[in-house]
Amino acid sequence: xxxxxxxxxxxxxxxxxxxxxxxxxxxxxxxxxxxxxxxxxxxxxxxxxxxxxxxxxxxxxxxxxxxxxxxxxxxxxxxxxxxxxxxxxxxxxxxxxxxxxxxxxxxxxxxxxxxxxxxxxxxxxxxxxxxxxxxxxxxxxxxxxxxxxxxxxxxxxxxxxxxxxxxxxx
Amino acid sequence: xxxxxxxxxxxxxxxxxxxxxxxxxxxxxxxxxxxxxxxxxxxxxxxxxxxxxxxxxxxxxxxxxxxxxxxxxxxxxxxxxxxxxxxxxxxxxxxxxxxxxxxxxxxxxxxxxxxxxxxxxxxxxxxxxxxxxxxxxxxxxxxxxxxxxxxxxxxxxxxxxxxxxxxxxx
DNA sequence: TCTAAATTGACAGTATACTTACGATCTAGG
DNA sequence: CCTAGATCGTAAGTATACTGTCAATTTAGA
Numbered sequence: 001x002x003x004x005x006x007x008x009x010x011x012x013x014x015x016x017x018x019x020x021x022x023x024x025x026x027x028x029x030x031x032x033x034x035x036x037x038x039x040x041x042x043x044x045x046x047x048x049x050x051x052x053x054x055x056x057x058x059x060x061x062x063x064x065x066x067x068x069x070x071x072x073x074x075x076x077x078x079x080x081x082x083x084x085x086x087x088x089x090x091x092x093x094x095x096x097x098x099x100x101x102x103x104x105x106x107x108x109x110x111x112x113x114x115x116x117x118x119x120x121x122x123x124x125x126x127x128x129x130x131x132x133x134x135x136x137x138x139x140x141x142x143x144x145x146x147x148x149x150x151x152x153x154x155x156x157x158x159x160x161x162x163x164x165x166x167x168x169x170x
Numbered sequence: 171x172x173x174x175x176x177x178x179x180x181x182x183x184x185x186x187x188x189x190x191x192x193x194x195x196x197x198x199x200x201x202x203x204x205x206x207x208x209x210x211x212x213x214x215x216x217x218x219x220x221x222x223x224x225x226x227x228x229x230x231x232x233x234x235x236x237x238x239x240x241x242x243x244x245x246x247x248x249x250x251x252x253x254x255x256x257x258x259x260x261x262x263x264x265x266x267x268x269x270x271x272x273x274x275x276x277x278x279x280x281x282x283x284x285x286x287x288x289x290x291x292x293x294x295x296x297x298x299x300x301x302x303x304x305x306x307x308x309x310x311x312x313x314x315x316x317x318x319x320x321x322x323x324x325x326x327x328x329x330x331x332x333x334x335x336x337x338x339x340x
Numbered sequence: 341t342c343t344a345a346a347t348t349g350a351c352a353g354t355a356t357a358c359t360t361a362c363g364a365t366c367t368a369g370g
Numbered sequence: 371c372c373t374a375g376a377t378c379g380t381a382a383g384t385a386t387a388c389t390g391t392c393a394a395t396t397t398a399g400a
Binding site for chain 3: 197200201204230231232242243246266267268269270
């Protein structure tokens with residue numbers, strides 16, 4: 001078979017490209033989240049970190065990065081900001097001097113409780129323009145795609161097995 | 171009606187949240203793009219900027235930001251990097267001393283031609299785990315959602331009317 | 341015409357997101 | 371026991387992505 005002729009270079013090709021749509025949607029999602037949650041001064045990433053620390057008290061930074069699927073280096077500054085806001089605290093692990101364990105403070109637990117409704121409003125708003133059936137279809141396909149592409153990302157999600165050394169698993 | 175009881179705070183709720191899935195998918199998409207295009211030393215954003223400048227020679231930075239839907243401030247450094255790599259050039263506009271017009275250099279036009287196959291491979295890989303019907307469904311719904319949410323983002327896309335003052339419209 | 345408002349590009353500041361590298365520490369193998 | 375390799379947190383460097391603000395310039399209205 002002959003090669004396909006080169007397509008003309010157009011913006012329409014960019015607008016229809018998966019990568020472009022993913023980037024736009026992420027921009028929009030962050031924008032909506034920040035708008036709904038601006039009273040709490042928490043970013044989406046900081047929120048995810050708080051939930052993970054709430055769910056796994058005493059987790060360390062490396063495992064936290066696996067549980068919320070983002071880079072360890074990035075996480076360092078996220079943790080510092082949460083420490084500065086007094087939403088989490090960090091304690092040395094008695095049995096391993098390299099590790100620092102993370103816990104929610106009272107203030108962190110409180111803001112987590114209070115922010116939930118705003119987060120839920122934000123999540124709902126992101127999908128609001130679609131009808132309920134389409135929302136379900138989109139989320140289902142996207143969840144599949146993210147899962148099947150997990151290894152393609154630089155920081156794959158390791159929800160369960162990342163915690164094996166914390167006394168919760170195998 | 172009574173309020174819904176507060177749902178427990180779990181990571182599963184985070185993993186299923188639209189905002190989380192959009193962020194993960196964006197991370198994965200960038201990772202795949204960079205992998206396929208690493209020989210060209212171009213980021214997804216720099217690629218989009220090159221295509222836009224190719225399509226609209228003599229565009230200025232403000233209109234460019236509207237055409238690819240990203241922030242003017244961010245764009246400043248993107249333009250500087252493209253200038254440093256000698257992929258674009260910047261000329262003052264004769265009729266308006268504030269404006270600097272952007273053009274591809276020969277080297278910029280060349281790399282744009284050469285990178286296209288790698289970009290197409292990257293876009294295909296992002297959707298590869300889904301079957302063709304599901305790919306189409308996902309892209310259709312996502313394109314709809316991005317379009318309908320356009321105004322929710324801080325930098326709405328203004329593909330056409332952003333160019334009215336360039337002698338292409340109105 | 342002359343000033344007030346808008347526009348343009350630049351800058352500083354914050355927050356992801358990634359890379360590579362490094363010292364401290366732990367663990368396994370010999 | 372003692373070193374090789376792995377792991378932990380940290381740091382420096384690059385690149386988006388956004389918030390403001392600012393000066394220079396243009397435009398519109400009184």
